[in-house]
Amino acid sequence: MVPWIRKYLPKTTKDIIGQSSSITHMKNFIKNFKQLKKKALLIYGPSGSGKTSSVYAISNEMNLEILEVNASDFRNKDLIDKTIGQSSKQQSLFMKEKLILVDEVDGLSGTKDRGGIQAIAKIIQNTSFPIICTATNPYEQKLSGLRSKCELVGLNELTYLNIFEKLKEICEKEKVKFEEIDLKSLSRRAAGDLRAAINDLQSLVSDGELKKEDVRELSERDKTETIIDALVRVFKIKDAKVASAAFDNVDEDFDQRFLWLDANLPKEYTRPEDLVRAYDALSKADVYRGRIRRWQHWRFLVYVNCLLTAGVATAKDGKYKEFVKYAPTMRLLKIWQANMKYQKRKAIAAKIAEKTHSSVKDAIKNTLPYMQVMMQKDKGMKTNLAEFFDLDKEEVAWMVK
Ligand SMILES: Nc1ncnc2c1ncn2[C@@H]1O[C@H](COP(=O)(O)OP(=O)(O)O)[C@@H](O)[C@H]1O
Numbered sequence: 001m002v003p004w005i006r007k008y009l010p011k012t013t014k015d016i017i018g019q020s021s022s023i024t025h026m027k028n029f030i031k032n033f034k035q036l037k038k039k040a041l042l043i044y045g046p047s048g049s050g051k052t053s054s055v056y057a058i059s060n061e062m063n064l065e066i067l068e069v070n071a072s073d074f075r076n077k078d079l080i081d082k083t084i085g086q087s088s089k090q091q092s093l094f095m096k097e098k099l100i101l102v103d104e105v106d107g108l109s110g111t112k113d114r115g116g117i118q119a120i121a122k123i124i125q126n127t128s129f130p131i132i133c134t135a136t137n138p139y140e141q142k143l144s145g146l147r148s149k150c151e152l153v154g155l156n157e158l159t160y161l162n163i164f165e166k167l168k169e170i171c172e173k174e175k176v177k178f179e180e181i182d183l184k185s186l187s188r189r190a191a192g193d194l195r196a197a198i199n200d201l202q203s204l205v206s207d208g209e210l211k212k213e214d215v216r217e218l219s220e221r222d223k224t225e226t227i228i229d230a231l232v233r234v235f236k237i238k239d240a241k242v243a244s245a246a247f248d249n250v251d252e253d254f255d256q257r258f259l260w261l262d263a264n265l266p267k268e269y270t271r272p273e274d275l276v277r278a279y280d281a282l283s284k285a286d287v288y289r290g291r292i293r294r295w296q297h298w299r300f301l302v303y304v305n306c307l308l309t310a311g312v313a314t315a316k317d318g319k320y321k322e323f324v325k326y327a328p329t330m331r332l333l334k335i336w337q338a339n340m341k342y343q344k345r346k347a348i349a350a351k352i353a354e355k356t357h358s359s360v361k362d363a364i365k366n367t368l369p370y371m372q373v374m375m376q377k378d379k380g381m382k383t384n385l386a387e388f389f390d391l392d393k394e395e396v397a398w399m400v401k
């Protein structure tokens with residue numbers, strides 16, 4: 001099977017999404033190369049934004065031959081003279097202009113490549129061919145010598161709509177059945193990386209279809225990964241300020257965060273004193289959580305977050321260096337889910353009890369089951385009862401489930 005990232009490689013610059021001004025900049029650089037002072041471009045941008053494919057698309061369009069070399073190749077003077085020197089002779093034979101591409105100059109590491117980067121910087125000064133380098137982060141220390149010799153061109157981080165557009169086009173060409181909402185969710189997940197998005201899409205499509213469950217499962221996996229990152233921050237770091245931002249990117253609600261912390265804390269904090277202090281922070285957080293629930297004191301949320309993060313982080317005397325595999329405990333999760341279900345039932349029963357002047361217990365036992373049956377059987381009854389007892393959407397859904 002052909003990887004779609006290869007199959008849908010942009011052939012001309014028209015196929016490149018979201019980078020038109022940088023493309024123009026690159027084309028002008030090649031056209032005006034002879035008159036320019038700076039003989040190289042440093043194209044930078046996030047992974048999967050189109051750095052490499054832009055260079056290839058432009059060279060197709062302008063009928064250039066690309067010579068792709070590694071940064072470390074530049075240390076080898078013979079090789080450089082051979083490739084660049086020889087190609088200058090070939091130029092007259094094939095009448096094709098050359099373009100030198102040094103892809104991912106920042107990707108290589110170590111002293112070997114450092115030497116290579118210095119060598120490119122030198123060659124740029126008297127090259128007779130346009131040189132284009134690419135990097136994800138052009139401001140890295142090791143690129144400083146190169147940076148000053150190049151003109152910098154930044155590619156945009158692709159928006160999720162940019163990505164959605166491309167995925168949709170691919171689905172249509174591949175005759176894949178999909179729902180827009182799922183493609184959008186994949187597009188958002190890619191966080192600007194079109195290569196990753198196309199790969200995800202290809203790996204999820206089966207039997208000519210993008211299945212909802214598969215997209216959902218992937219996003220569940222992401223959620224788990226972000227919560228694990230958050231746990232690492234809370235457990236491994238002692239700095240209160242850094243720790244307090246741990247859950248900033250986590251979507252899961254406070255109940256879920258409690259469960260994860262609670263379940264994994266004893267695996268991480270093996271010194272009893274640390275454990276005691278950490279659980280103390282958790283239990284204080286739990287008290288505030290209870291007050292929020294009961295009295296809707298939302299300002300306590302700040303305290304809950306502080307105790308969960310900084311509270312737990314600073315509870316340890318020293319850092320724990322061992323690697324710990326964090327996991328949600330299914331048992332706790334099940335209890336919690338059952339509790340939530342029970343709470344919904346209790347909340348509904350409380351509303352019934354109030355209107356019928358009976359006790360909550362009574363309502364659960366006698367009224368609620370009948371109401372459930374009636375609401376499930378009759379749509380009109382469903383709306384009427386929901387209105388009469390002032391049930392919200394979730395409660396109605398629970399009743400007819
Ligand atoms: N701006 C873009 N327009 C169209 N396709 C793109 C774009 N960016 C990336 N792609 C797709 O993603 C893949 C990887 O792109 P590439 O140019 O290698 O990214 P980079 O070099 O920035 O990491 C390509 O196969 C291409 O299909």
Ligand SMILES: [Mg+2]
Pocket residue numbers: 051052053103134
């Ligand atoms: Mg690339």
